[in-house]
Amino acid sequence: MSTDKENDPPIVVVGAGAAGSMAAIFAAAQGRRTLLVERTRDGGKKILISGGGRCNVLPSRVDPAQYFTESSRNTLKKMLLSWPLAEQRRFFEEELRIPLALEQESGKLFPRSNRARDVRDGLLDYAHQQGVEPVFSSSVVALRPPADSSTWTVVLDGGREIAAAAVVLATGGLSVPATGSDGTGFRLVRQLGHTVHDTYAALTPLTTDPAVHAELAGVSLEVRLEAPLARGTLQASGGFLFTHRGYSGPSVLNVSHLAVRSAGDPARRVPVHAQWTEMDAGAWDTLLREPGPGEIGGLVRRRLPQRLADRLLEEAGVDPWRTRSQLRREERARLVEVLARYPLPWTGDEGYKKAEVTGGGVPLAEVDARTMESRVAPGLFLCGEILDCFGPIGGYNFCWAWATGRAAGLGAAASLEGRAS
Structure with missing residues (x-):
């Protein structure tokens, strides 16, 4: 998109996943030159593998109470609901032209084509239409905030430097490192003065050593699991799968973070109980x-x-x-x-290698809930998995990524209004 601001320093979005691609789209749509920097050659790797290659784009309904954070739940709610679910669906169907279909038994929204690639390609194609400039196969190794000017410096591997009017960090967390997630964002924000709540693998399979149920590998069924919270009980219903190493399936993934966080102390290991049928x-x-x-x-x-x-x-x-x-x-x-x-006789977990998301991250209080701008480093905007929030299986984490990515892109563009061209 050609504008009279095309010679200004660009907004640089780091990370071409769900949150980053959305941030780039909405920043560019405001007439701001926008660069999308991505360490892989094509971006959106997690989108491609999500939902078994089908991509669960959205849930059919959103309840902020289903999300997990150590930050303010009120702040979480403001961020999540800044882009209502109905408007998100309309964006995918009308702007990206990706029709979504409701899977009745699960309450999940998938592309009618059942192809995750259509979602990834649709986002990046639309970003290109908005004028977003891709800088792929490039890793960000450092961010230098403005000193005497209002310009950030984004340092890439190989020594290349980009002058940026604003920076959006959408680098993800540590989950599924094969897709390019290596925790770079956490390192960068710490260097800039942010705190980071302890990170951990979330939505990951549980294991047992010895593998006491190995002979049941492949058995699957619908179950109800329960695990104690500090106040009350976490309940998760859905698919359950016995594996050669332990247990997986949506019900297991949705309680796994409680197990993961207690695994370091066997004396305080969180018990997980299974109700194998609808009968209590x-x-x-x-x-x-x-x-x-x-x-x-x-x-x-x-x-x-x-x-x-x-x-x-x-x-x-x-x-x-x-x-x-x-x-x-x-x-x-x-x-x-x-x-x-x-x-369930669980003793460990599959860790980040098979985790759907990363728990913990940048406290929500360190980000403006409306614009996603850092309260620690003005001109820096944070979105997606790098923030201290995650939801259950079923499109909830994409919903968070879309909403916070959009807010960050709009926030970054709005922060430049009034600056000299």
């Missing part, structure tokens, strides 16, 4: 007390995958050939416990 302890107890023909094994296998049913019966010490009337009280109690409140 009371429902199972009632069913097992009812008179009727048929063996216990058949009763349990009708409600659970056979391999899991047999394993749970074995762990409960219940003969599957016995009938309900033959169960002793203590046997029924043990069986109800493993069916409705089973303690």
Whole structure:
């Protein structure tokens, strides 16, 4: 987009992922020359692998209470809702021309094509239409804030320096390092005076050593998990998958951060309990007390995958050939416990290598909730995963990236209004 400001120092957006591409789009749309710097050759690597290659663009509804942060929840809410969900969907469908379809059983919005590449390419193509200039295969190694002028210096590998009117950091966190996430953003903001809440792998599979359930690898089902919070209980329902090393699936990922943060101290390790079916302890107890023909094994296998049913019966010490009337009280109690409140014997996790997002990050209080401008280094704008916030599986983290990226791009452009051309 050619403007009368094309000779001014540009806005430099660092990181061409979800938040960065959106920041670049909205900065350029305000008539500001915008450079998009990316360490990989094509950008958007996490977009490409999200949703198993389908890209869960958005959830069907957004509740700020579902997000996790150590910062102010009120600030989180302001940032998240700065771009309402309906407007985000309209942007994808009308501006990017990527029709979205609701997956009824999960409540997730995917591109109708079921191709994550369409989302990544659509964002970058639209950025190009707005005049965004790509600077790919280039890593930022340092940021120097203005001294005697209002111009930032962005230092790239190889020694190249770019004079920038404003800088947007959308470098992501530490999750899935194969996509280019290496924590560079955290290093840069620390050097500029920001604090960073302790980071940790979030939405990552849990492991167990020894692998006590390795023989169940491949068994999947819908479950309900519970883990204690400082106040109350975190509950997560959804898919659960036994792996050769432990446990995965949306339900596991959504409670994993509690386990990860407690893993360093075995004495304080957070317990995770599984309710394997829709039936809670009371429902199972009632069913097992009812008179009727048929063996216990058949009763349990009708409600659970056979391999899991047999394993749970074995762990409960219940003969599957016995009938309900033959169960002793203590046997029924043990069986109800493993069916409705089973303690997962997790001992570790898969870490950043398989984590969907990074927990922790820059405290939200250090960023203006409206513009995403740093309160520590004016002229610097932060968005996406580098901030202390993440949501559950299901498009929530993209929703955060789109909203904060847009706000950062608009904020960076607005901060230049009134400066001499």
